[in-house]
Amino acid sequence: MNIYNLTRDEMEEYFINLGSRKFHADQLFSWLYEKRISSVSEITNIKKELLEQIVSDYSFSKLKLIQVEKDVDVCKYLFELDDCEHIEAVLMRHDYGNSVCISSQVGCNMGCKFCESGRRKKVRNLETWEMVTQLLMIEEELAERVSHVVVMGIGEPFDNYDNLLKFLSIINHPKGLAIGARHITVSTCGIVPKILEFSNFPLQINLAISLHAPNDELRNQIMPINKAYPLKELIQAIEIYLEKTNRRITFEYILLAGVNDTKECALELVDLVGHLNCYVNLIPYNETNNLEFRRSSTVQIMKFYDILKKNRLGVTIRKEFGSKISAACGQLRSKKEEL
Numbered sequence: 085m086n087i088y089n090l091t092r093d094e095m096e097e098y099f100i101n102l103g104s105r106k107f108h109a110d111q112l113f114s115w116l117y118e119k120r121i122s123s124v125s126e127i128t129n130i131k132k133e134l135l136e137q138i139v140s141d142y143s144f145s146k147l148k149l150i151q152v153e154k155d156v157d158v159c160k161y162l163f164e165l166d167d168c169e170h171i172e173a174v175l176m177r178h179d180y181g182n183s184v185c186i187s188s189q190v191g192c193n194m195g196c197k198f199c200e201s202g203r204r205k206k207v208r209n210l211e212t213w214e215m216v217t218q219l220l221m222i223e224e225e226l227a228e229r230v231s232h233v234v235v236m237g238i239g240e241p242f243d244n245y246d247n248l249l250k251f252l253s254i255i256n257h258p259k260g261l262a263i264g265a266r267h268i269t270v271s272t273c274g275i276v277p278k279i280l281e282f283s284n285f286p287l288q289i290n291l292a293i294s295l296h297a298p299n300d301e302l303r304n305q306i307m308p309i310n311k312a313y314p315l316k317e318l319i320q321a322i323e324i325y326l327e328k329t330n331r332r333i334t335f336e337y338i339l340l341a342g343v344n345d346t347k348e349c350a351l352e353l354v355d356l357v358g359h360l361n362c363y364v365n366l367i368p369y370n371e372t373n374n375l376e377f378r379r380s381s382t383v384q385i386m387k388f389y390d391i392l393k394k395n396r397l398g399v400t401i402r403k404e405f406g407s408k409i410s411a412a413c414g415q416l417r418s419k420k421e422e423l
């Protein structure tokens with residue numbers, strides 16, 4: 085077990101089970117997340133015997149950072165895991181702060197046709213510590229705070245649900261990384277039972293849905309998950325989520341030339357989501373050499389945007405980062421592993 089797997093509650097429980105006192109959880113959390121120790125020997129306020137016990141129960145290791153690529157407003161991090169797999173995370177500098185996109189799995193089973201990461205089947209889930217230490221190591225490398233987190237890297241976070249929730253609770257905890265829930269976004273391709281479960285999660289985390297098509301016929305073609313959870317069920321689950329959480333939801337919609345970027349698609353999209361408290365984030369497609377999809381022209385993107393706007397949908401076009409340094413969506417790992 086790794087110490088960065090533990091939520092604050094689990095850490096308290098650990099100390100209580102040892103017959104010790106739960107305030108040690110406060111101390112240890114503070115060493116890990118405020119003082120950011122790089123070795124256990126730096127801990128000064130926990131008794132030697134107890135510390136020895138902790139060290140024999142838990143590893144304090146972090147991920148291995150093996151490559152960093154930097155551009156003006158974006159940095160790409162390639163990590164090696166203990167089993168020699170690779171994952172990536174991306175830091176983006178916005179005017180409102182530093183945002184990090186983290187991975188949740190090695191590979192992904194969702195099989196979206198346009199996605200580079202999905203070309204490699206899921207090997208395994210990331211453990212909580214492997215998600216948490218992506219952030220710790222990036223902050224350390226940058227010597228700057230990360231203010232926003234998006235779980236939009238490699239993997240489907242709702243296919244690694246339990247570890248995801250622990251990760252969210254650790255990075256949000258005031259004694260942990262203290263990243264505000266409203267500054268955290270989880271993106272899913274639409275696993276309906278987990279959307280429903282997530283509506284009961286007490287933190288006010290943002291939820292984004294990768295929609296990418298306004299009807300079942302098209303969505304079945306590009307996102308196999310739609311066959312398991314078609315749009316009617318997805319939209320129903322989102323309605324329940326919105327009612328329970330009183331929040332707003334984001335729909336992500338990649339514009340793929342000649343596939344889903346027509347006027348008809350835009351109007352269908354308005355019909356599909358126009359009644360929801362939502363906004364649509366239009367994403368210019370990051371082309372990859374390995375896949376045949378092409379990005380829509382800027383003119384086409386603007387036309388699509390205008391239709392949504394005219395129909396009173398909240399809509400934004402995603403700012404692009406990192407196409408120069410292969411930061412786009414799974415490309416660095418692919419390059420590294422020559423997949």
Ligand code: SAH
Binds near residue numbers: 235236293368412
């Ligand atoms: N599995 C989750 C999160 C990871 S993908 C999900 O599906 O939401 C994060 C986002 O990047 C998704 O909206 C995904 O559809 C999108 N994406 C994947 N490949 C892309 C590409 N080449 N260009 C632009 N966006 C892409």
